[in-house]
Amino acid sequence: MKITAVKGIPLGCACSPIGDALSTSAARQALLIKIETDTELMGIGEAFTFGAPLAVMKHIVEMQLAPMLTGQDPAHIEKLWNTMYWRTIAHGRRGLVMGAISGVDIALWDLLGKMSHMPVYKLLGACCHKVPTYASGGFYAPDKGIDGLRAELEGYMKQGYKDAKIKIGRNLERPGSPLRYMANQAWSVTEEEDIKRMETAREILGRGRMVSDANASWDSCTALRMGKELDRLKVCWLEEPLPFEDLEGLQRISRELPHIQIAGCETQQGLKNFETMVKMDAVDILQPDIGWAGGFTECRKIGAMGEAAGRKISLHCFGSAVLFGASLHLAASMANTEMMESEENPIP
Numbered sequence: 001m002k003i004t005a006v007k008g009i010p011l012g013c014a015c016s017p018i019g020d021a022l023s024t025s026a027a028r029q030a031l032l033i034k035i036e037t038d039t040e041l042m043g044i045g046e047a048f049t050f051g052a053p054l055a056v057m058k059h060i061v062e063m064q065l066a067p068m069l070t071g072q073d074p075a076h077i078e079k080l081w082n083t084m085y086w087r088t089i090a091h092g093r094r095g096l097v098m099g100a101i102s103g104v105d106i107a108l109w110d111l112l113g114k115m116s117h118m119p120v121y122k123l124l125g126a127c128c129h130k131v132p133t134y135a136s137g138g139f140y141a142p143d144k145g146i147d148g149l150r151a152e153l154e155g156y157m158k159q160g161y162k163d164a165k166i167k168i169g170r171n172l173e174r175p176g177s178p179l180r181y182m183a184n185q186a187w188s189v190t191e192e193e194d195i196k197r198m199e200t201a202r203e204i205l206g207r208g209r210m211v212s213d214a215n216a217s218w219d220s221c222t223a224l225r226m227g228k229e230l231d232r233l234k235v236c237w238l239e240e241p242l243p244f245e246d247l248e249g250l251q252r253i254s255r256e257l258p259h260i261q262i263a264g265c266e267t268q269q270g271l272k273n274f275e276t277m278v279k280m281d282a283v284d285i286l287q288p289d290i291g292w293a294g295g296f297t298e299c300r301k302i303g304a305m306g307e308a309a310g311r312k313i314s315l316h317c318f319g320s321a322v323l324f325g326a327s328l329h330l331a332a333s334m335a336n337t338e339m340m341e342s343e344e345n346p347i348p
């Protein structure tokens with residue numbers, strides 16, 4: 001079998017505006033990737049984008065990566081991954097190129113599964129056939145308030161979820177808050193209101209696990225000050241309290257908040273970068289995104305590295321059904337899978 005074409009398929013739609021600690025989203029988008037072969041079989045993948053211009057990522061897939069893949073045997077995935085990595089290494093180790101490689105890799109594994117008549121999680125050596133997930137929501141939105149958050153979380157409980165994540169940290173008043181640089185600075189709350197939001201979540205979740213996600217908006221002092229409240233409210237993990245590259249800061253709060261697990265970082269890419277975070281003791285739970293951090297090929301190595309270091313993996317997942325499906329397969333293949341993100345915002 002030979003690869004005959006690699007195509008990027010951009011998808012997008014408007015949505016009701018939602019915000020985390022920093023960003024605001026009023027649209028959803030996905031870049032699907034289709035790999036065609038000289039047989040009737042084809043593979044589908046998805047590159048996560050973090051809001052990047054889809055035209056740029058499609059161009060990388062079709063103009064830069066496709067010529068490396070066309071005419072090649074799609075079953076030689078490790079070789080193809082390394083071909084894409086090494087031929088783009090000077091500019092591609094992080095960012096959009098690695099995102100594009102990730103989406104291509106997912107499509108290659110999908111194709112291998114179809115060639116083998118086996119689901120990918122079994123090809124990888126399955127660990128389970130059901131993956132625990134948590135409801136990922138609790139965003140800020142216009143006129144939402146505590147009552148809106150309460151209604152949202154109660155809805156998740158009615159669906160059968162026991163565990164959930166909410167956003168925290170959207171606070172323009174805090175000195176140094178990077179929200180001041182963002183296009184939309186509305187829906188800002190005080191620390192006291194964020195604490196009330198977490199108290200509401202704890203009340204509704206009961207003994208369920210609550211996750212608080214600051215989306216890289218705090219500094220170390222804020223994280224340490226808020227740590228007392230997070231401890232009191234039995235937050236299961238604090239996600240991305242600090243800017244992604246402040247590994248010394250993450251190391252410090254990990255040490256000074258021993259009862260709170262620190263999780264991150266969804267924006268991180270590649271085995272070596274996750275290994276650095278582990279070696280520095282910067283995080284307790286690793287959160288690679290399969291469509292961004294390197295696809296199945298790299299993320300299963302991140303999983304194995306984390307397992308050797310006693311770390312759990314909770315895959316970040318915020319895309320279309322293709323990315324969610326791929327994430328479930330990877331999560332089901334790893335022994336150190338912690339509950340996976342199941343995003344609950346509408347996406348058609």
Ligand SMILES: [Mg+2]
Nearest residue numbers: 213239240266
């Ligand atoms: Mg997050």
